Amino acid sequence: xxxxxxxxSERDAGLGEMALLCIDMQESQIFGLADRAxxxxxxxxxxxxxxxxxxxxxxxxxxxxxxxxxxxxxxHLKTMSYTDDGRDGSPLFRLYGAPEEGSTQPGSYNSxxxxxxxxxxxxxxxxxxxxxxxxxxxxxLILRRMGIGSLxxxxxxxxxxxxxxxxxxSDRGYNxxxxxxxxxxxxxxxxxxxxxxxxxxxxxxxxxxxxxxLIAEHxxx
Amino acid sequence: MMVGPDLARIWxxxxxxxxxxxxxxxxxxDGDQLGAxxxxxxxxxxDVEEDRIAFAVRCDAxxxxxxxxxxxxxxxxxMIVDSRSSDGRQDADIRVMGDVSPDLRLVRxxxxxxxxxxxxxxxxxxxxxxxFVAGLHSDGAVxxxxxxxxxxxxxxxxxxxxxxxxxxxxxxxxxSMLRLWYAHISVSVDLLAxxxxxxxxxx
Numbered sequence: 001x002x003x004x005x006x007x008x009s010e011r012d013a014g015l016g017e018m019a020l021l022c023i024d025m026q027e028s029q030i031f032g033l034a035d036r037a038x039x040x041x042x043x044x045x046x047x048x049x050x051x052x053x054x055x056x057x058x059x060x061x062x063x064x065x066x067x068x069x070x071x072x073x074x075x076h077l078k079t080m081s082y083t084d085d086g087r088d089g090s091p092l093f094r095l096y097g098a099p100e101e102g103s104t105q106p107g108s109y110n111s112x113x114x115x116x117x118x119x120x121x122x123x124x125x126x127x128x129x130x131x132x133x134x135x136x137x138x139x140x141l142i143l144r145r146m147g148i149g150s151l152x153x154x155x156x157x158x159x160x161x162x163x164x165x166x167x168x169x170s171d172r173g174y175n176x177x178x179x180x181x182x183x184x185x186x187x188x189x190x191x192x193x194x195x196x197x198x199x200x201x202x203x204x205x206x207x208x209x210x211x212x213x214l215i216a217e218h219x220x221x
Numbered sequence: 222m223m224v225g226p227d228l229a230r231i232w233x234x235x236x237x238x239x240x241x242x243x244x245x246x247x248x249x250x251d252g253d254q255l256g257a258x259x260x261x262x263x264x265x266x267x268d269v270e271e272d273r274i275a276f277a278v279r280c281d282a283x284x285x286x287x288x289x290x291x292x293x294x295x296x297x298x299x300m301i302v303d304s305r306s307s308d309g310r311q312d313a314d315i316r317v318m319g320d321v322s323p324d325l326r327l328v329r330x331x332x333x334x335x336x337x338x339x340x341x342x343x344x345x346x347x348x349x350x351x352x353f354v355a356g357l358h359s360d361g362a363v364x365x366x367x368x369x370x371x372x373x374x375x376x377x378x379x380x381x382x383x384x385x386x387x388x389x390x391x392x393x394x395x396x397s398m399l400r401l402w403y404a405h406i407s408v409s410v411d412l413l414a415x416x417x418x419x420x421x422x423x424x
Contacts, residue, residue: 090372092402130372131402135335159398164372167365171331193394197360200266201332 016149018218019073020063023133023155023162023183025118026078028111030057030156033186045186052184052191053156059182059208060117060154066212068120070219073146076119077139077155077165080110080127090130131161134168143174150175150218152211153203154182159194170202178203179211237407238351238376240419246300246324246349248334249317250356250363252287253305255280255385256313265387272388279385280357284316286383286409287355291321293416300324300347304334306362333365335373344375351376353412354404355383360395371403378405380412 030053037046067074082088112118119125124146130136143151151174155162162183169176178198185191199205206214258280267273294301303314303323327340334340344352352375354367363384370377379399386392400406 090374091376092371132368132372135369135372160402164368167332167368168336171333171336171365189394190398193391193398197364197391197395201358201361 016147017072017220018150018152018215019075019143019146019148020067020152020215021075021077021133021154021165022060022064022117023077023153023165024079024157025057025060025076025113025155026111027114028079030114032111033157037186048188049184049186056154056156056182056184057114057116059179062208063152063154063179063182063211063215064117066215070215072215072218072220073148074119074123075139075142076113076123076125077133077137077161078111078113078125078127079129079161081129082127088129090136093130130164132164132168133161134165134172140168140172148174150177152177152179152206152215154179156183156185157190158183158185159190160185163194163198166198166203176203177206177211177214179208180205181208182211237378237411237415238405240297240299240415241351242298242419244348245351245353246302246344246347247290247294247353247355248302248304248366249287249291249323250304250334250354250366251306251358252303252317252356253307253310253313255287255357256284256316257310267387276385276387279389283355283357283383283385286380287317288319289413290353290355290380290383290409291318293413294353295321297416297419299353299416300349302327302334302344304329304340304356304366306330306332331365332362333369334362335366335369341373349375351378353378353380355380357385359384359386359392361386364395364399367399367404376405377403378407378412381406381408383409 034046034050037049064074086093124142126133126137126139126142128137133139151169153162153166153176166176166178178195180195185194195205258277261267261273267276291301301321301323303326305328307328325343329340330337352370354363354377356363367377367379379396381396384392386395396406
């Protein structure tokens with residue numbers, strides 16, 4: 001296997017518009033994962049995760065504001081289920097148990113996206129029934145119809161839903177940029193490893209400040 | 222680091238799912254490249270000679286393991302799929318597959334076997350629901366394939382000692398992530414034992 005071809009910005013010029021992908025900024029991911037860590041006595045993990053998530057939310061809010069200002073699409077992904085008991089989900093998601101409306105528990109499919117980084121009127125929200133958005137959703141079709149060729153990727157959690165989505169995007173020919181401080185994971189090691197692997201094979205790794213500058217360059221007149 | 226020298230022991234503690242031959246396939250990812258380590262592409266980022274040698278040694282070891290797995294899968298009646306990202310090399314084939322010709326050989330266009338719908342459709346038409354996955358690279362095409370397989374509802378078993386990455390650290394951490402979310406991680410000695418038991422009921 002060779003690394004993703006779409007890594008040079010010169011080569012990618014003209015591939016299509018850029019969009020911001022915000023992955024699973026749901027209550028279940030934000031509060032549920034920290035709660036679960038606390039319940040099994042992993043206070044340190046929970047505290048670190050809550051602290052990192054706070055930074056991710058702030059960075060995402062910045063990038064969303066810049067994109068809206070520049071006229072670039074902000075697309076929200078959420079974990080969800082089409083059936084009441086979640087039986088349509090991937091095996092991993094079925095393990096979590098039945099979804100509860102409005103619950104903050106991990107894997108609660110219909111948990112809402114938090115308001116701070118939630119969709120504003122007219123923005124696209126795409127539901128997915130598994131980790132990677134290019135498997136359990138219509139995301140690929142939606143992006144192609146919108147003429148999107150470049151993806152700025154942020155969200156939760158790095159080594160799972162973010163990484164699966166990045167791998168899928170790279171395989172489908174999108175130019176992928178992962179915002180390093182726009183995502184996090186349960187542990188720093190998981191986050192770092194995932195960022196390293198994505199940077200090695202599938203994506204360009206960037207930061208919130210560099211991405212903000214890039215958004216201005218891509219702004220739609 | 223969350224994983225260490227006890228990794229093999231930890232992985233072996235995880236029981237294999239039941240092996241039902243008509244519904245199980247062995248996916249060999251880029252076996253042609255695994256068997257052709259005399260040419261290491263610059264994109265692997267192995268700039269230091271010692272790292273290249275260590276990588277080649279691990280590839281050789283994985284090829285030895287894969288040869289046994291391929292033979293055992295064939296005699297147990299398990300479908301063998303050779304998935305590659307280019308047309309590959311004939312001599313590399315001979316190293317990995319030996320005298321066994323795969324049931325299916327597909328050239329894929331992305332890192333993941335499931336990047337195109339064709340592979341998925343074929344596996345579902347055959348009635349496959351469980352995958353043994355091995356090959357190159359543990360953090361690259363193997364991980365993409367396993368993550369997609371789990372998302373698409375397959376049960377997946379990664380054969381740890383038949384997968385290789387450019388560093389042992391990448392291999393270990395990648396497999397520990399797959400184990401956390403997406404796959405059973407096994408080692409060849411356990412899989413071969415399970416296949417030997419599965420053998421008598423093979424058609």
